[in-house]
Amino acid sequence: MFGELIRQKSFGVSVAIFIMLLLAPSFLPRFYIYLMAVIFVTALLAMSLNLCVGHGMLFQFHHGVFYGVGAYTAGLLLVKTSLPWWIALIAGPLAAAFAGLLIGMFCIRLNRLYFGMLQISLGSLIWAIAFRWYDLTGGDDGIHGIPVPDFIASTTGSYFFVLIVTVICLLLMFLILKSPFGSTLQAIRDNPERCAAVGINVRHHQLITIVIATFFGGVAGILFVVVEGSIFPDLLFWTLSLEIFIMCLLGGWFTFAGPILGAAIIVSLRTFVGTYTEYWTLILGVILILLIFFLPEGIMGTNYRQLFRSRVKYNGEYQTE
């Protein structure tokens, strides 16, 4: 099962990066450790979205909702109940996957753009609940100072926790994409009509994909709670969903690791340029426009040699036998 992993060309590089990341807290200042934890969380979120968008061509426009559902579920269970912390952290992704199943069952009946539109509406409903139900969710203010166990509460503790969980999730996603399920999903992305004609239940397959993707989105949500110790309605707001969508496009949505790169770039930009300037949406908009015109397949998906020769490219598949 892991043979596939080791045979990857990038396996050595990945292991080296992982070891570097394990050592990072010993030489990087605290702020950067925190920033990297945020990048991991966001990268996992973008990767989970890309299961739908890049590998399944499902226009999951409001994926942020499932991140929020994961975070709120874990956060509320930690604050309002006396359940052990690990139950809260497991409940988050499960709740997200359940929400994914429910919303997915409605959306999956529609095609492409309509799928995305319906998802935005249903997702906004969940946002409205979190925003309005003041007694439970703290409304606009959210809930802060959510208690997590000591060993993951510190900056380095949460960093290691997030790093390990993210890496495990990425491995799982990699194996899923390499499995028959993943191959079939990519075939559906390329040509759903043909897939149905070879006996594949396309809608069923897409629904399972959504459930898997929203589960991992929920994992990102609980990691957010671990890193930040708070939850607030912005986690469920559509602008976040747009941001992670751009991360996938920017990094390369037909590649495996592209969204990680996209997340690193966008989170760093947001941190150093500042979310709270009114320029942030402007910057996002400009990035999106540049992408559409110059790198429609993202930084990692572009075949640069070919880019300068012709615009016809078939470089989407990162799998080779």
Place this chain on the structure above:
Amino acid sequence: MLRIKNLHKAFDDFKAVDGAHLSVDKGQLVAVIGPNGAGKTTLFNLICGQLQPDKGQILLADEDIGKLPPHVICRKGIARSFQIANIFPRLSVFRNVQVSVLSQQKLSNKLFHPAAQLAVDETNHILDSVGLLDKKRDLAGSLSHGDKRILEIAIAMGNEPELLILDEPTAGMSPEETTTTMALIQRLAADQGLTILFCEHDMEVVFGVAQSIMVMQQGKTIVQDDPLTVRQNIEVQQAYLGDE
């Protein structure tokens, strides 16, 4: 094995299929001919579930499959190729065929087992039999037109169909490619005991290989019979052969 009775399908007001009849027996090579727009592709779409009939019956071994979705019809043993190359352009040639083999073996939903180790022999065997084995690592989208058409057939073969439906398998091919492709189709039919239903514009090809020919015009079946009888059928000559 396949009986079609008085089939109708309209797009808005336009009757694309308007009283089609067809019978295909096991092991036969049956051709559907007719001018452009006669409704051949629409007929195939109705059989395979891409479209649903307004009226009439499509009987596969006495079961009406008219209202079933494509994936269910495929699982009943009918596989098809499309008139316009309908492949998976971003996947390798190998994976294109493997996807349908995996589907046939009910492995499409398997998680956590590398696809690279599953259905490999079966897929290679099909690629070998159609002559695409040496291109198996190429991206399907980068193949030549002729090879894409062959890949079309290979994907359908992955389903181990009892009935193979081919919509103009040689469309856009050079005369040499047409000859090799028809030879390939005949060989597949003979080797694997396949039943094949196809449509084709090249009359020489049709009368050369088909055991039964159905003639369609403006959505209607004019006649279905053996090639000799069809050739003699005057109505057909007026409808189709006459204007050559």
